[in-house]
Each structure stands twice: as C-alpha cells, then as structure tokens.
Amino acid sequence: MADKDAPSLNGVLDQMEHLSGGEDRQITVEEIIDCLGKHSFASTILAFSLISTSPASGIPGITAFVALVVMFLVVQMIVGRDSLWLPGFIMRRDIAAKKLREGVSWLRKPVGFVDRFLHERSTYLLHRPWVYLPLFMVLALTLFMPFMEVIPTSGSIASAMIAIFAAGYLMRDGRVVILSMILMSLLPIGVAWFLMGR
Template sequence: MPKERTHALSDVLDRLEKSTHDDSITVQEVIEELGHKSFASLMLVFALISTSPASAIPGITTVVAGITFILVVQMIFGRDSVWLPSFITRRRMSTEKLCKGIAWLRKPIAFVERFLKARLTFFLHRPWLFLPLLLILGLTLFMPFMEVIPTSGSIASAVIALFAAGLLTRDGALVVFSLIVLLAVPVAVWYFGFGG
C-alpha cells in the first residue's frame, strides 16, 4: 500500500487545520482547501467535526447531515466535482472550537491509521458501493431529529466518518464494517434514547 494512503486521514486533518484563520471560517473555505473533487475527504471532515468537541456548535449535526446528503447524492449520480448550495457554503464555524476538535481527533486517528490498508477494494466500486451510499442517505434524513437525543448525532456522524475513511484509504473491509455499524445505529439510538 502506498505510504501516502497510510496517513490519508491525518493528512485531511492537516489540511483542515491549515484552512483555519481569524475567529471563524466558512464551509466554502474548507472545500477550497480540500479540493472540489474530494468527496470522501469532505465527508470525512464534516463527519469528524460532528463527532469531536466541535459538535458543541449549535445545529452542527443538521449541517453535517445536509452536507453529507448532498455529497452522497452527487456520488450516486457520478458527479466529478462537489457542489453545495450557497446557504451552506456561507455558514461559518468557530476556529477555536474547530481547532480543539482537530486536536482531540489526532490521537484516535493516528491509532486507527495503523490498521488501515488497501483490501477488498471491489466494495469501493459500483454496484457494491450503492448499498452503503443509499443507507447513509437514509441516515442523513434522520440526523436532524437526533439533535434532541444526546450523543446520537455523534454516533451517526462516526459511522459516516468510518465509511469515508474506508473510501480514502481504499479499505473495503472498513466500508463493510461501517455498513454493519450503520445497520445497528437505529437500534442503538432507540435503546439509549427511548428504551433505557
């Protein structure tokens, strides 16, 4: 496996941190830093933001759900470059909270990267890729409602982050794992939110 793939996730954090300046940054600035063709990188970044302490930003779960929904739809239809509506790209995020989130993610990301490698890559191509994409699409529709259940939005975002990490590192096994976890999310949210 090429060396750059083993640190693909840390590289995304580095580029995200590089984009921070002043008191806040816009979603558009993040897109420009990561690249308009980087669907997986953008999906990973926004999902990680929603799982980190930066998730304290009001409404971030809903924003992440909206961004992920639009990215997944474009991936399903084979679009080459990312497009997001202006009301999302103009949204600003606190640089301080974002940097705290990035710092918090460094160690777990570095740990996870040790186990990732290119394998089962056929799961990263059509038609196999359609199943996780469609399931994530469905998940994003429920994420805004998860704002009222503590940590549930972060759990959903973590699943999306796993899927995106699998795409970035060409690790089909991680994509399959994210699919299994994704199927368990509704049960977990119901149990901890209503059943416990």
Template sequence: MSDKDGSTLSGVLDQMEHLSGGADRQITVEEIIDCLGKHSFASTIFAFSLISTSPASGIPGVTAFVGLVVMFLVVQMIFGRKKLWLPGFIMRRDIAAKKLRAGVKWLRRPVSFVDRFLHERTTFLLHRPWIYLPLIMVLSVTIFMPFMEIVPTSGSIASAMIAIFAAGYLMRDGRVVILSMILMSLLPVGVTWFFLGR
C-alpha cells in the same frame, strides 16, 4: 468520485489545521471545500463528519447541518458527479477557527492511530454497483440526523459511523466500509432502545 492521490486521514486533519491557522476568525464551508479539493468527496465527508464527532457537536444545529452537507455529497456520489457542489446557503455557513483547531487537536491521536491500520483491500465494494449499498445507508442516516439532536450523543455516534465509511472509501479499504455498514445497521436499534428505555 475521485479523491486526491496519496491522501491519508491524518492528511485531511493537516489540511484543516493549516486552514484554521493561528488567527481567531470565522472559516466558511466554502473555504473548507476549497482546501480539501472540489473533487474530494470522501475527504470532505470525512472532515465534516469528524467535526460532528468532535466536541464541536455540542453546538446546537451542528449535527443537523453536517447531516445536510453529507446528504448533498452522497447524492452526488450516487449520481456519479466528478466535482462536488453545495448550495450557497451552505457554502456561506461558518465555524470559528478556534473551534476547528480544537476539534482537530482532539481528533489527532485517534485518527493517527487508526491511519496505521487502513490499507487497500476488498476494493470491489468501492465500485459500482456495490458502492451503492453503503452510499444509500449513509444517505438514510443523514436524513435522520436532524432528529438526533434530541437524543444525547446519537448524532455524534451517527457521524462517527459516517466517518468510518469515509475513511474506508478514502483509503480504499473495503473491509472498513463493511464495518461501517454493520454499525449503521445497528443504529436504529440503539435509538429505539433509548426511547423504549425511558
């Protein structure tokens, strides 16, 4: 479950921005994975959950697709794989470079702000067996993400919670991982309130 040494949240955005370049073309999931590194589970989860949090989430099917990607990655983390793998039909999916650049630009300021406050602490939570609890919570959220497409903004909120987890894991900040767990535990309450309040 390793990630590149010295990675930062802004560094992940830098990699995505560099990948998108200045050309108007389609970027495949495989290209994104190769850019971030096939050992970078947390970076990849962070990147894809941010895509679903950004304005790109307005594209039909993006929330469900990101949920599927994160689900595959989390299952592999639970089983201790060292190198991530995604099936071909996911690797071949693409996103317009223009939309990716727009998403990175939109996320740049909040991510840069958050980056300054994350640092290594409460790291015991990031090791087995403790890490299984947040991973199972993330997995549970991804299972329901396809259904969140019918509840306005819920998919983006769920993706943001997963991004918080990934940020904490990537920066070795166990307290941020705890925060993500608290937020994820509140998600069912919010969805239930939405339906009962209609």
C-alpha cells in the same frame, strides 16, 4: 468514483489545521472545500463528519448541518459527479477557527490510531454496483440525523459511523466500509432501545 489526489486521514486533519491557522476568525464551508479540493468527496465527507464527532458538535445545530452537507455530497456520488457542488447558503455557513483547531487537536489521537489499520483491500466493494449499498445507507442516516439531536450523543455517534465509511472509502479499504455498514445497521436498534428504556 475514486477521489483524485486523496490525502490520508491525518492529511485531512493537517489540511484543516493549516486552514484554521492561529487566527481567531470565522472559516466558511467554501474555504474548507477549497482547501480539501472540489474533487475529493470522501475527504470532504470525512472532514465534516469528524467535526460533528469532535467537541465542535456542541455547537447548536451542527449535527443537522453536517447531515445536510453529507446528504448533498452522497447524492452527487450516487449520480456520479466528478466535482462536488453545494448551494450558496451552505457554502456561506461558517465555524470559528478556534473551534476547528480544538476539534482537530481532539481528533489527532483516535485518527492516528485508526490510520495504522487502514490499507487497500477488498476494493471491489468501492465500485459500482456494490458501492451503492453503503452510499444509500449513509444517505438514509443523514435524513434521520437532524432528529437525533434530542438524544444525547446519538448525532455524534452517527457522524462517527459516517466518518468510518469515509475513511474506508478514502483509503480504499473495503473491509472498513463493511464495518461502517454493520454499525449503521445497528444504530436504529440502539436508538429504539434508548427510547424504550426512558
């Protein structure tokens, strides 16, 4: 289930920045996927989860939309598809190029920092049957993300955890995937604590 010709984390940002260009227009999901490549599941999950982590997450409904995109992609990874597919109503959804550029600019420093620590290790965790565990955890998280919009920043936190998983998978770093699993398992505790404290 490895991505074909997968770029680095900064490479994903470079592709998104190039796509957004200098124009003030709307960029469709289909354009983003064509840019990243239809075989690159992890790159696509990373791109959309980073959008939902960045200031672009302020767009109403973006957390629920990103959750839907990631859910479709993770299910396809679980069943072992070689190329990704998304329904037409998702492919036609668009985002302002300006918002995408702002998100990429905001993400440059944190992604650059993280990129330095990622390297290939514990790769057995990225193969069947071990990889099913983080994939099902991400899938479960996407089912709850639409409801997180009522809790400030929780949707962005969930997206960041998915981004950590995607980064680990993309760069073949099994230990980072384990880190994402630990964080995802702690998120329900944090949400429960927030709700009980209100």
